[in-house]
Amino acid sequence: MTAASTIPAAGRSRLVRQSALTTLAAGAAVASGLVLDASIASRFGAGRATDAFFVAARIPLGLLAVVMVAANQVLVPMFSTWMTRKGRLASDRPISLVLITILLGSSALAGAASLVAYPLMRLSAPGLGSDEAHLAASVARVMFPAGPVGGPGRGLPGAAQLPLPPSRSRPA
């Protein structure tokens, strides 16, 4: 008996559907990132403003990438373990705690980074001129809140991808 044959037909189709959706979403994410880069390039071209923007975006987007990897590789197994031990309905609490932790941590980080935005830009891009560094710092102060806003958004899919029971079977 193969492993696949042990899965009920409904479960198999759900698995295929989820896998296809995940694959499509990953492809669309890459394509949309390309569209975003192309739109920035077409609007601003290569120059002082674009250089400042990409320097400013490096740290917040890098941190978001770390959160995304952690969300994919850590939260799902962690929530699954929790659910196995305590039951599905008890998992809302740890998920909420994780989201609050991400929100608080990224807010503190963003606040601290905003305070030292200019030296951060000078440190992370020593070749940048003074004017460009000031521009990058002001752009970075706008970008840093993307962490507190986007961080929980990266963490929540961990919750959304859990094998949730149908919502109607759950008390409102």
Place this chain on the structure above:
Amino acid sequence: MNVVMNGVAASAVAVFAGVDIHIVAWAYVAGAAAQLALVAGMAWRGGFRFVPGFALGDADLREVGKLSVLPLAGAGLNPVARVCEQLVVSFLPAGVDHHPQLRLPADFGHRRLGLLPLRDGDAPAEAHPGHRPGRRGRGAARDPARAPDDAGHFLNGSGWDTHNEGQLKQHLLIKELDSAFSTLLTDLERNKLLDTTLVVVATEFGRPPEFDSGGGRGHQSLAFSMVLAGGGLKTGRVIGRTDEIGRTIVEHPVTVPDFHATIHCALGIDPHKNLFAGDRPVPITDHGNPILEIFS
């Protein structure tokens, strides 16, 4: 889920940007907010209910922490290492000598070489015996700083693009180059400028040993020769060797980046230096290494 953030951000850029780069940053934040809203809606629809409240001493929080430590350390190591690597690389100052084998003489820093104009009153040397240059050859030999102001007429009709019949009179070009080059070197030497003037005869490709279908020579990138003279270098030697028909290199290959690095080195410029386009390091040579023996 990035598709939401990227899509909202790209739309905002397309609609609002063009005036201020800050709009792009706001577009990112708006995209992140849209993504959070969408994911929160999906989680809610799937049955998730947010439980507010946060206390450091919370037993649930401690358990979450315990469960996440090991997977977080494993999964986070790689991206954190990549971010750290980028930061470390960005800290490297421009012009760091990463090649300790290259040690220039102490006086190379101020020996900035280049094509120097003849000083007033310096008479150009007479052409080398037998020199009957074309107009380009004559201009180059008499004043190395001044480009000829008239269009040249190559003796073979096609210049150095020796395809087809251009090959037939290539010997005239070689003769002209030989005479002009030697006259130039003699002129520089006589005016005591040869040690501070680097003369380069270069090409972007060579010619293969066989004829092409039109009786000329095609292109060959595998092996070709270039010449350096003056510049205080130990010249008068051949570096490298090809097979007997000049098709492939058999000894001491020198790449084009190596040749560029040698020129930079002779000009007193660190060939491993990076220039910066914004924060992007751009190496001034394509990671070439100078030919050290002509400096020793």
